[in-house]
Amino acid sequence: MSICRLIQLPGRIWKGLHSQGLILLYHRVVTLDTDPQLLSVTPEHFAGHLEYLSEHYDPISLSELYQALKSGKVPDRSVVITFDDGYADNLWNAKPLLEKYGIPATIFVTSGHINSDREFWWDDLERLLLLSDQLPGQLELTIKGRRWNWDLSGYPESETRHGDGIEPKSWNVTMASDPGPQHAVYRDLHRLLRPLSHEEQKSILSEIAQWAGAPRTGRKTHCPLTVSELKELNRGDLIEIGAHTVTHTMLSMQPVDVQRREIIQGRDSLEEMLGHPVQHFSYPFGSRMDFNRETVGIVKGAGIATACANYGLTLIGSTDPYRLPRVLVRDWDVEVFSSRMKDWFNE
Numbered sequence: 001m002s003i004c005r006l007i008q009l010p011g012r013i014w015k016g017l018h019s020q021g022l023i024l025l026y027h028r029v030v031t032l033d034t035d036p037q038l039l040s041v042t043p044e045h046f047a048g049h050l051e052y053l054s055e056h057y058d059p060i061s062l063s064e065l066y067q068a069l070k071s072g073k074v075p076d077r078s079v080v081i082t083f084d085d086g087y088a089d090n091l092w093n094a095k096p097l098l099e100k101y102g103i104p105a106t107i108f109v110t111s112g113h114i115n116s117d118r119e120f121w122w123d124d125l126e127r128l129l130l131l132s133d134q135l136p137g138q139l140e141l142t143i144k145g146r147r148w149n150w151d152l153s154g155y156p157e158s159e160t161r162h163g164d165g166i167e168p169k170s171w172n173v174t175m176a177s178d179p180g181p182q183h184a185v186y187r188d189l190h191r192l193l194r195p196l197s198h199e200e201q202k203s204i205l206s207e208i209a210q211w212a213g214a215p216r217t218g219r220k221t222h223c224p225l226t227v228s229e230l231k232e233l234n235r236g237d238l239i240e241i242g243a244h245t246v247t248h249t250m251l252s253m254q255p256v257d258v259q260r261r262e263i264i265q266g267r268d269s270l271e272e273m274l275g276h277p278v279q280h281f282s283y284p285f286g287s288r289m290d291f292n293r294e295t296v297g298i299v300k301g302a303g304i305a306t307a308c309a310n311y312g313l314t315l316i317g318s319t320d321p322y323r324l325p326r327v328l329v330r331d332w333d334v335e336v337f338s339s340r341m342k343d344w345f346n347e
């Protein structure tokens with residue numbers, strides 16, 4: 001670790017001595033009735049963020065940031081916008097606003113979900129557990145050889161019994177309590193499904209769908225991109241496409257050969273669809289627990305230029321391009337967003 005990385009943490013002390021940049025992480029731009037993982041920003045709020053950034057900061061592309069890192073100096077107050085996963089609303093709602101303000105963005109796409117009529121597993125889990133009209137009282141599942149049993153017999157009364165005054169629709173995972181038993185089951189299953197392989201997740205979700213009496217096909221509002229939408233998203237100079245594995249697996253839980261396949265095939269299939277090189281990558285989930293030294297080695301060996309994580313704050317000239325810090329942006333109005341920006345930049 002270089003001296004610069006060590007002194008990056010007490011940023012206040014070094015303000016003025018080091019120029020700093022920031023990478024923002026979004027997932028979706030859409031207005032939804034429910035959003036338990038807080039992945040969506042409304043188009044109104046996103047427009048507010050972009051207007052504020054264009055007036056007070058220096059928005060640059062990830063490729064420009066990469067060039068800057070190679071020279072060892074990040075342009076001061078530079079901000080890079082990124083999106084993870086590859087939802088269709090990135091084309092329909094985010095791109096027109098990015099174009100309106102002339103702000104570039106990199107969108108990291110999970111290649112195996114392109115053209116799929118299935119939702120991402122976390123959205124499926126929400127649909128099946130939190131949006132089903134009536135659920136049976138008992139749920140039994142075997143996960144990784146262990147038998148799990150949940151009692152939901154409080155349902156459906158819980159729909160009208162607002163625990164601690166929480167409306168079920170406005171509930172999200174950051175809240176300390178749950179409006180009904182199905183919310184507690186959702187929390188458990190989210191934790192249990194997260195480290196599993198895509199095949200294991202698919203099979204458990206099929207069991208849950210059968211139990212809930214719900215279809216496996218996804219909601220139109222939660223569609224991943226199609227190939228033609230991906231190409232349309234990439235058209236023009238503002239939006240770069242980056243890779244985000246094939247199945248959005250938690251890489252640190254997978255053997256090295258699976259990690260390699262997920263990273264390289266994910267990148268290669270995007271290149272095939274787009275007809276040009278894909279240089280950037282983001283680690284699924286992106287916390288320090290979600291990828292490891294082998295993962296970083298594979299990404300480097302694949303000739304990928306940068307890899308984004310999901311932790312940390314600002315970056316400086318000596319930041320590791322394979323562990324780029326990013327900050328998660330929530331559905332904030334411009335006042336909250338501007339105060340977060342000032343906090344992040346120690347202003």
Ligand SMILES: [Zn+2]
Nearest residue numbers: 084085284285
């Ligand atoms: Zn992701």
